[in-house]
Amino acid sequence: MPEPKLRKLVTIVEDVFHEGGPVRDTPLKRGAVLAVIENPFAGRYEADIAGFMTDLEPLGLDMARRLIDALGGEAGAIEGYGKGAIVGQGGELEHGALWHVPGGYAMRGALGEAKAIVPSTKKVGGPGTRLDVPVTHINASYVRSHFDAMEVGVADAPRANELVLALVMTTGARIHARIGGLKAEDVKGEDGLR
Amino acid sequence: MKARIRKLTVFVEETRREMDRPVDPPTRKAAAVAVIRNPFAGRYVEDLSELIETAAILHPALGKPLREAVDKGAALVPSSKKRGGPGQVLDIPLGHKDAAYVRSHFDGMEVWLNDSPRADEIMVAVAVTDSGRPLPRIGGLTVSEVQGKDGLR
Numbered sequence: 001m002p003e004p005k006l007r008k009l010v011t012i013v014e015d016v017f018h019e020g021g022p023v024r025d026t027p028l029k030r031g032a033v034l035a036v037i038e039n040p041f042a043g044r045y046e047a048d049i050a051g052f053m054t055d056l057e058p059l060g061l062d063m064a065r066r067l068i069d070a071l072g073g074e075a076g077a078i079e080g081y082g083k084g085a086i087v088g089q090g091g092e093l094e095h096g097a098l099w100h101v102p103g104g105y106a107m108r109g110a111l112g113e114a115k116a117i118v119p120s121t122k123k124v125g126g127p128g129t130r131l132d133v134p135v136t137h138i139n140a141s142y143v144r145s146h147f148d149a150m151e152v153g154v155a156d157a158p159r160a161n162e163l164v165l166a167l168v169m170t171t172g173a174r175i176h177a178r179i180g181g182l183k184a185e186d187v188k189g190e191d192g193l194r
Numbered sequence: 195m196k197a198r199i200r201k202l203t204v205f206v207e208e209t210r211r212e213m214d215r216p217v218d219p220p221t222r223k224a225a226a227v228a229v230i231r232n233p234f235a236g237r238y239v240e241d242l243s244e245l246i247e248t249a250a251i252l253h254p255a256l257g258k259p260l261r262e263a264v265d266k267g268a269a270l271v272p273s274s275k276k277r278g279g280p281g282q283v284l285d286i287p288l289g290h291k292d293a294a295y296v297r298s299h300f301d302g303m304e305v306w307l308n309d310s311p312r313a314d315e316i317m318v319a320v321a322v323t324d325s326g327r328p329l330p331r332i333g334g335l336t337v338s339e340v341q342g343k344d345g346l347r
Binding site for chain 1: 198199200201202203204205206207208209210211212214304307308
């Protein structure tokens with residue numbers, strides 16, 4: 001399989017200070033890195049596609065490191081994560097699914113011991129399609145304060161023969177989290193769930 | 195009154211290929227968007243000076259710090275504005291910072307925040323680039339020909 005052909009990288013960082021409640025001195029940060037790459041399988045049915053997952057690993061790791069840098073440079077500050085893909089109209093949903101394994105590999109490669117599954121979403125769409133990337137705690141999926149999401153998209157992507165690959169990280173709970181449930185400080189961190 | 199920022203978002207776009215050709219060095223565009231309270235929402239207010247002084251959003255107040263940040267900036271900062279609800283897309287016009295007629299730098303950047311602006315908020319944005327469009331080739335005034343005196347050429 002060929003090396004991914006990268007057209008564009010987009011970085012988005014949100015600093016959230018409040019949402020109508022107490023204003024925080026240290027904002028919650030949500031960040032995303034999006035890579036727009038050529039879909040090598042666009043326009044036809046290709047039976048054997050799984051090898052491309054390995055080809056995506058170096059790109060994924062580069063994206064994860066960029067994202068940590070954009071969020072302040074400290075891997076230890078990252079508390080939530082998620083991933084997603086948008087497939088241009090010449091491709092199929094299965095091409096987006098190729099991102100599951102290398103996206104998770106990238107998160108763990110850059111963050112170290114992250115126990116929880118990386119929540120994900122994907123869809124087929126045209127340029128400007130928005131994707132709501134789900135976010136949960138990196139070590140325990142049930143941490144309720146960290147259930148979050150970030151909307152991402154690129155105005156001119158994906159074109160028909162492209163894929164938009166996304167990684168999202170956050171530095172903490174929702175800005176005014178107060179609905180109970182498992183707390184981050186109570187995480188056992190053994191099974192990735194609690 | 196200090197401008198009370200609810201949210202600050204930075205977008206950076208780096209283009210490495212276009213039409214299957216390398217863009218080397220990559221072109222880069224960036225935008226920063228702040229979401230602040232609109233102190234005048236919901237009623238007619240005659241005197242808007244509070245916002246001009248404190249939030250630095252209207253044209254003269256925003257242009258000065260932007261010019262200081264980009265070193266020189268002889269050209270008019272092109273701008274656009276609109277009313278809209280959460281998720282509203284804004285296209286920020288872009289031109290060369292020292293000479294508005296540099297054709298390779300006629301560009302634009304789209305920004306949006308899914309949760310902004312709410313009814314009592316204003317989104318303010320600035321965008322900068324370190325390059326023109328990817329693969330520019332429609333002629334006109336080039337960067338190397340800029341005199342940079344009048345902001346136009």
